[in-house]
Amino acid sequence: MTRGDGAPSHAAEGANPDNPQDRLKGSVQGYQEPFEPVGLEDWEAEAHDNHAAISAAVLRTIPRIAREWGCSEEEMAALLGLGLATYSVWSSDPSRAALDGEQRERASLLLGIYSALETLFQSADRQCRWLHHPNQGALFQGRPPIEHLLHGGLSALRALRAYLDAELQGGFA
Numbered sequence: 001m002t003r004g005d006g007a008p009s010h011a012a013e014g015a016n017p018d019n020p021q022d023r024l025k026g027s028v029q030g031y032q033e034p035f036e037p038v039g040l041e042d043w044e045a046e047a048h049d050n051h052a053a054i055s056a057a058v059l060r061t062i063p064r065i066a067r068e069w070g071c072s073e074e075e076m077a078a079l080l081g082l083g084l085a086t087y088s089v090w091s092s093d094p095s096r097a098a099l100d101g102e103q104r105e106r107a108s109l110l111l112g113i114y115s116a117l118e119t120l121f122q123s124a125d126r127q128c129r130w131l132h133h134p135n136q137g138a139l140f141q142g143r144p145p146i147e148h149l150l151h152g153g154l155s156a157l158r159a160l161r162a163y164l165d166a167e168l169q170g171g172f173a
């Protein structure tokens with residue numbers, strides 16, 4: 001026995017029409033557009049496009065932070081792990097920027113540090129003073145925090161970010 005559309009009737013086969021599995025049997029006759037798995041090259045292309053957008057956004061933002069913090073181009077280039085010439089070209093034309101993984105991490109840490117300082121010290125002047133004045137905290141050993149960052153590399157950026165995050169939660173800065 002068949003239904004009005006020509007498909008077999010489940011009742012005619014003795015199947016329980018209330019069983020979802022039985023109701024689905026025979027419902028899919030074919031695929032119009034079969035599934036195509038995404039290849040590695042597609043993932044890499046998407047990741048590359050995302051990295052380019054991130055790089056451009058970073059190089060539009062970091063020079064403003066440098067001005068607020070009273071940092072030179074040389075200092076910001078060093079904090080990002082870039083040469084001065086590359087930093088200058090990319091900051092003048094952010095669409096050309098191509099930060100690698102470590103440089104993106106450095107940028108992320110710098111943005112987090114900036115955000116934390118904005119929360120702790122609402123004025124840019126106070127943020128700048130904190131960064132450039134000697135600090136007796138154990139992390140800084142009497143040096144200004146900016147000196148700690150400039151001479152400590154990626155680990156110093158991580159440490160300062162953690163330090164400021166702790167201060168935001170009532171910690172020890």
